[in-house]
Structure formats: structure tokens, C-alpha cells
Amino acid sequence: MSLARTSNVCAPAADQQYRIAIMQPYFLPYLGYFQLIAAVDCFVIFDNVQFIKRGWIERNRYLLGQEPKWFGVPLTKGSQTQQIMEKRIAETFAPDDILNKLSFAYRRAPHAPRMLAWLEALLVEPAQGIAELNERILRACCCLIGLQTPIIRSSALPISADSKAQDRILEVVQASAGTHYLNPFNGGHLYQAEAFQQVGITLELLKANLPDYRQGSSEQPFVPGLSILDALMYNDAQTVGAWAKRGEIVRA
Secondary structure, three states: OOOOOOOOOOOOOOOOOOEEEEEOOOOOOOHHHHHHHHOOOEEEEOOOOEOOOOOOOOEEEEEEOOEEEEEEOOEOOOOOOOEHHHOEEOOOOOHHHHHHHHHHHOOOOOOHHHHHHHHHHHHHOOOOEHHHHHHHHHHHHHHHHOOOOOEEEHHHOOOOOOOOHHHHHHHHHHHOOOOEEEEEHHHHHHOOHHHHHHOOOEEEEEEOOOOOOOOOOOOOOOOOOOOHHHHHHHOOHHHHHHHOOOOEEEEO
């Protein structure tokens, strides 16, 4: 499986606007996550921050009938201060547990056979940590839907281990040579545009533009906010890739 289209290098041209986004490595995230990737010049996986259990890093939601259900990857127990990149996958993890759930739930979806085979290849390849697995899936998703944004890890950047919150984001953007920082709109309250301006960075927000699509029968009401896998079960990759480019950027 080739992931070559999504590189590990962010290389801005001199004196050019360079937009950065930073997100924790979610497990098969929803379409809005990919709209953020599509809107930037470099996407940073925020893997050297504290892991918070029972979030989007280890699990996501699929559709069973008309109800959203959780599926995910079991992780080992560890210190509450463990970073995401330190969090290991439990030995009890069995890809078939996920694949069987999805196979039953999406048995009538038009793209289910192809997507289940695609996902199986990603899950059965060994990975010690959840960050490694999620990055692999994220890159494969981007390749599948035609996004070529370079992806790097924050743990590979020269940033302080002691910085927190907004200061840490600023350090990551500066270490990535970013001139603009793009954050999801709903998280805009976490940051102060003036603090970014003081170091020559423009703070921007992305408003997700998420389409409804048919999930099963035409009478079934649309259930939003599911894993991108749901969209890919019912729509071809090219269509989902076009949706990924619909996000709207606004100044903070």
C-alpha cells in the first residue's frame, strides 16, 4: 500500500504564506478533520501531548441501523501522564473484532467490500502504539481521497517539553515555519489572536462544511459526525475527496 503522496516533509518557500494545522492523531476521524488537512500547507500530528482516555484517539463511531455505535482499539493501561506517542496497543487487539462489526453494519453499503479490504490491510500490519496506527490510517485515507498535504509529527520538532496550551501551539507553528495557524472553528475560544500576531502568525479558523448523504434507505434520517469510514462506505473516494475541500477559512 503506497502512502507516497502524503510526505513527511514540510518545506515552505521563502517569503510565502504557509498555513499550519495541528491535531491529535484521531482514529478514523470524521470528514471535518480531513477538511482541516485539505486547507493547509502542512499538517502536524500532535503526538507529544498527554493522552486522554475514551476520546477520539482510540475510538470512533459507525452506523448500525439508525444508531451510532462505538468501535475502536484496546490500549494498555499506563500512567495518567503518558503522552499519545507512548500509548501502546493491547495484546488483546484483534482486527477481526472491528471488521466483523463493520461488515455486518455496512453489509448493504455499495462500497463495503472494497473499504473493508482496505481497512483490513491497515489494521493487520503490526503497530506498537496507537499514534503509529492512527498516522498510518490517516495517511492512507488522504491518499485514498486524493489529499497531498505533507504530514509531520510534533515529536519530531524542536519544541520545549515544558510549554503548555497556546504557547505550545505557537512553538509548533514556529518550528514548522508557519505564517498562519488554522484551528477548527469550535475551538477558536482557546486562543488569542493578539498572542499570535505578536510573533508574526495569523490565527485563522476553519468552518466545516459537511454534506448529508444517503445512508441506507432514502427514508432513513441522516446521522452526522461519524467516522469518515461511513462516508466512504456509501460514496466513492473521489466524491469524499471533493467534500474534503469544502471547508471555509475565516480570520479569528
